[in-house]
Amino acid sequence: MTGTRITAVEVHDVRFPTAEVGDGSDALNRGDYSATYVQLRTEDGPIGAGLTFTNGRGNELTCAAVQALAPHVVGRTVEEIFADMVPFWRSLVVDPQLRWLGPDKGVLHMATGALVNAVWDLRARVAGVPMWKLLADMSAAELVSVIDFTYLDDVLTPEEAQELLEKSAAGAEERLAELKATGYPSYTTSVGWLGYPDEKVRALTHAAYDAGWRAVKMKVGGPLADDVRRAALIRSEIGPDALLMMDANQAWGVDQAIESMAALASASPYWIEEPTHPDDVLGHARIARAVAPIRVATGEVAANRVIFKQLLQAEAIGVCQVDACRVGGINEVLSILLMAAKFNVPVCPHSGGVGLCEYVQHLGIFDYLRVSTSLSGRMIEYVDHLHEHFVDPVRVVNGRYQVPTAPGYSVMMRPESIARFSFPDGPVWRERTRS
Amino acid sequence: MTGTRITAVEVHDVRFPTAEVGDGSDALNRGDYSATYVQLRTEDGPIGAGLTFTNGRGNELTCAAVQALAPHVVGRTVEEIFADMVPFWRSLVVDPQLRWLGPDKGVLHMATGALVNAVWDLRARVAGVPMWKLLADMSAAELVSVIDFTYLDDVLTPEEAQELLEKSAAGAEERLAELKATGYPSYTTSVGWLGYPDEKVRALTHAAYDAGWRAVKMKVGGPLADDVRRAALIRSEIGPDALLMMDANQAWGVDQAIESMAALASASPYWIEEPTHPDDVLGHARIARAVAPIRVATGEVAANRVIFKQLLQAEAIGVCQVDACRVGGINEVLSILLMAAKFNVPVCPHSGGVGLCEYVQHLGIFDYLRVSTSLSGRMIEYVDHLHEHFVDPVRVVNGRYQVPTAPGYSVMMRPESIARFSFPDGPVWRERTRS
Numbered sequence: 001m002t003g004t005r006i007t008a009v010e011v012h013d014v015r016f017p018t019a020e021v022g023d024g025s026d027a028l029n030r031g032d033y034s035a036t037y038v039q040l041r042t043e044d045g046p047i048g049a050g051l052t053f054t055n056g057r058g059n060e061l062t063c064a065a066v067q068a069l070a071p072h073v074v075g076r077t078v079e080e081i082f083a084d085m086v087p088f089w090r091s092l093v094v095d096p097q098l099r100w101l102g103p104d105k106g107v108l109h110m111a112t113g114a115l116v117n118a119v120w121d122l123r124a125r126v127a128g129v130p131m132w133k134l135l136a137d138m139s140a141a142e143l144v145s146v147i148d149f150t151y152l153d154d155v156l157t158p159e160e161a162q163e164l165l166e167k168s169a170a171g172a173e174e175r176l177a178e179l180k181a182t183g184y185p186s187y188t189t190s191v192g193w194l195g196y197p198d199e200k201v202r203a204l205t206h207a208a209y210d211a212g213w214r215a216v217k218m219k220v221g222g223p224l225a226d227d228v229r230r231a232a233l234i235r236s237e238i239g240p241d242a243l244l245m246m247d248a249n250q251a252w253g254v255d256q257a258i259e260s261m262a263a264l265a266s267a268s269p270y271w272i273e274e275p276t277h278p279d280d281v282l283g284h285a286r287i288a289r290a291v292a293p294i295r296v297a298t299g300e301v302a303a304n305r306v307i308f309k310q311l312l313q314a315e316a317i318g319v320c321q322v323d324a325c326r327v328g329g330i331n332e333v334l335s336i337l338l339m340a341a342k343f344n345v346p347v348c349p350h351s352g353g354v355g356l357c358e359y360v361q362h363l364g365i366f367d368y369l370r371v372s373t374s375l376s377g378r379m380i381e382y383v384d385h386l387h388e389h390f391v392d393p394v395r396v397v398n399g400r401y402q403v404p405t406a407p408g409y410s411v412m413m414r415p416e417s418i419a420r421f422s423f424p425d426g427p428v429w430r431e432r433t434r435s
Numbered sequence: 436m437t438g439t440r441i442t443a444v445e446v447h448d449v450r451f452p453t454a455e456v457g458d459g460s461d462a463l464n465r466g467d468y469s470a471t472y473v474q475l476r477t478e479d480g481p482i483g484a485g486l487t488f489t490n491g492r493g494n495e496l497t498c499a500a501v502q503a504l505a506p507h508v509v510g511r512t513v514e515e516i517f518a519d520m521v522p523f524w525r526s527l528v529v530d531p532q533l534r535w536l537g538p539d540k541g542v543l544h545m546a547t548g549a550l551v552n553a554v555w556d557l558r559a560r561v562a563g564v565p566m567w568k569l570l571a572d573m574s575a576a577e578l579v580s581v582i583d584f585t586y587l588d589d590v591l592t593p594e595e596a597q598e599l600l601e602k603s604a605a606g607a608e609e610r611l612a613e614l615k616a617t618g619y620p621s622y623t624t625s626v627g628w629l630g631y632p633d634e635k636v637r638a639l640t641h642a643a644y645d646a647g648w649r650a651v652k653m654k655v656g657g658p659l660a661d662d663v664r665r666a667a668l669i670r671s672e673i674g675p676d677a678l679l680m681m682d683a684n685q686a687w688g689v690d691q692a693i694e695s696m697a698a699l700a701s702a703s704p705y706w707i708e709e710p711t712h713p714d715d716v717l718g719h720a721r722i723a724r725a726v727a728p729i730r731v732a733t734g735e736v737a738a739n740r741v742i743f744k745q746l747l748q749a750e751a752i753g754v755c756q757v758d759a760c761r762v763g764g765i766n767e768v769l770s771i772l773l774m775a776a777k778f779n780v781p782v783c784p785h786s787g788g789v790g791l792c793e794y795v796q797h798l799g800i801f802d803y804l805r806v807s808t809s810l811s812g813r814m815i816e817y818v819d820h821l822h823e824h825f826v827d828p829v830r831v832v833n834g835r836y837q838v839p840t841a842p843g844y845s846v847m848m849r850p851e852s853i854a855r856f857s858f859p860d861g862p863v864w865r866e867r868t869r870s
Contacts, residue, residue, distance in 0.1 A: 031535065058532060058535070061536060068492060100490035101496060105738065106542055106544070108541060150688060151712040151718075154688060154689035250538070254588075277741045279742055279745075281716060304714065
């Protein structure tokens with residue numbers, strides 16, 4: 001077969017020493033933001049780039065998992081993969097030996113996401129279009145053909161998905177013109193990390209408001225009195241009309257989440273994110289009933305499409321925060337966007353970390369153009385960290401993501417960043433090991 | 436501090452080439468049964484042994500995850516760990532960087548299980564008692580003190596757990612005398628792997644019946660007509676009174692599971708195991724309502740205590756098949772046994788693989804002595820594979836596990852087996868690479 005043949009999978013363990021400055025600290029995580037960074041080499045064609053985000057230690061595990069999955073990718077052409085994509089996707093997620101280590105979760109699934117996204121990136125680069133456009137130009141039938149409906153068809157059948165996509169196609173060009181003119185709405189998480197003192201939170205909130213943000217997110221899940229004080233501080237800075245979101249990063253049990261939100265309700269939060277363990281569908285459902293009209297949001301650590309299916313079935317979430325690489329890449333994300341649309345739950349993708357903003361802007365734009373057709377209640381998270389390491393970084397103007405124009409999925413890293421931050425042999429890490 | 440200090444964590448990638456003979460083949464797995472085998476070295480003390488079972492490729496990932504977690508274990512003494520065990524357990528499962536790769540699931544959690552079980556094994560060897568006895572001799576308060584109730588206390592509080600354990604203690608000596616006299620009931624999964632032809636299934640079923648088994652399990656999830664034919668064949672060999680269990684190994688969607696079981700009901704199965712995706716709590720609940728009085732069983736791939744909590748809350752399972760090392764070791768297993776007892780669901784631990792029979796006999800015996808106090812509906816799976824590699828293998832007589840007497844958790848491997856089957860450098864694998 002002719003086409004763009006993948007000749008090698010290259011994987012880099014890239015880590016940024018964020019833990020030492022307190023960026024990215026929340027109730028349960030204090031991380032060195034890291035990327036398991038994948039490049040697909042081709043014969044005479046472009047390079048495809050994908051990554052999965054991790055929190056530092058353990059990034060060697062997702063790198064090793066990419067190597068374990070690589071034989072399913074090397075030697076294939078992009079064209080044959082896309083001619084029949086579900087069997088390709090299943091070769092990764094239903095590998096008869098590796099599947100035992102999941103299935104569909106954790107290290108192996110995150111590595112799957114990096115690889116699958118790299119294949120999609122390569123496809124977009126071959127076509128010379130940004131990812132949102134590659135997706136938006138696909139027909140309803142083509143989109144349905146890349147989704148594995150196994151374990152989902154009790155809630156969403158291929159026929160329903162196709163009907164939904166056909167119905168949503170109308171007006172896509174007008175919506176695109178609107179996005180190009182005004183950008184996609186976002187919110188910022190840079191104001192209220194748990195590692196920051198009150199005065200830094202106040203200054204950052206003030207600066208964010210001045211920069212045009214009307215939706216900000218704070219971390220909660222520390223001592224409740226501290227959370228309440230910081231919430232009041234931020235609310236006083238942003239005024240009564242701007243949105244304040246809260247993120248507990250799984251710090252609470254179910255009953256504790258309900259009690260904590262009773263105390264935090266005075267700051268009028270719009271949503272409470274990750275109130276408890278990400279696997280606890282029934283727990284989230286109970287919390288959602290108790291804290292309404294405050295919405296429950298989750299997704300960044302929701303392992304896969306089956307967890308999202310249940311969160312939606314159980315009416316456990318009012319905001320769906322799908323992540324670009326926690327699940328098995330674009331194929332799985334598409335199924336989650338469609339289920340969210342069926343249940344009429346807005347998708348506000350998880351972002352931050354390394355490269356997540358770059359990734360999810362494409363998902364948000366595609367969701368608006370071809371799936372949800374609405375911006376109501378939709379915002380993409382934005383964190384102003386680490387964008388300088390990407391060849392084609394996000395552009396956010398007045399709190400709105402600008403539509404990307406370069407080909408691909410936007411997570412290709414600068415070679416000099418890969419070299420400097422490679423673990424453990426890059427100069428940034430060698431320096432730290434010496435001292 | 437004095438005590439038995441852990442000086443090193445040693446991990447071995449041990450794989451058995453079972454895929455080539457078809458043992459262990461089911462609807463989704465065709466594996467080389469493998470162990471991520473951990474030995475804790477001590478100063479002047481015994482060695483502690485633990486393992487997690489994997490299916491071949493990818494065993495290097497769980498081995499690497501053990502190395503990533505090892506710093507939480509090396510340098511500690513067994514005595515200080517057991518003096519305050521929840522913080523130790525949480526140092527593994529709530530590591531501020533590694534947790535992102537789970538939480539509580541897949542590669543990292545299975546590695547946690549191997550390490551935590553090795554620590555318990557070491558404790559039992561220091562005490563000179565088998566694991567079931569170490570546990571059975573602990574007071575209710577001591578048992579409660581090793582359990583992390585975070586994310587569980589909406590369903591089971593420490594107080595409830597203690598009360599349950601205190602109530603269940605009565606009669607433990609009589610129950611132990613009974614087990615020593617008659618053994619713990621079991622069933623066999625060696626008769627009906629999908630890789631076997633009908634005549635082999637018939638011969639194995641016949642032999643199992645003659646050997647005293649009155650409960651056998653077959654694999655389903657292949658073409659439905661084949662499953663129905665094999666079920667009828669096995670039922671005709673074992674007669675109407677023996678129990679026939681069916682295991683779909685996640686082959687079906689929710690609706691498909693319900694339809695398939697309608698066809699297979701004619702063979703009067705006692706339970707259907709893993710009818711669909713292991714994360715689908717709501718799906719299992721729907722299947723359970725549809726197939727009653729056939730019970731739904733699952734657990735070998737249930738990622739953690741939060742999934743079990745929900746399976747029990749939702750009345751999704753009629754049999755709880757906890758695995759010894761899929762979850763984070765004995766500490767987490769204890770919480771699952773207690774929740775199952777609260778919901779009055781019998782525990783029939785998952786076994787087979789490598790070393791799982793050796794492990795779970797201790798859990799079944801402890802459950803009977805101190806938690807459920809009943810054998811009604813309880814059986815431990817038994818598969819007659821690979822026991823020769825263990826220093827203290829299970830003894831099953833007339834279909835009943837005999838109470839183990841040697842100190843520890845029974846998964847210490849023979850040094851010659853470790854050497855021969857080490858991957859990729861042991862002679863068994865070097866031979867195969869050459870040919």
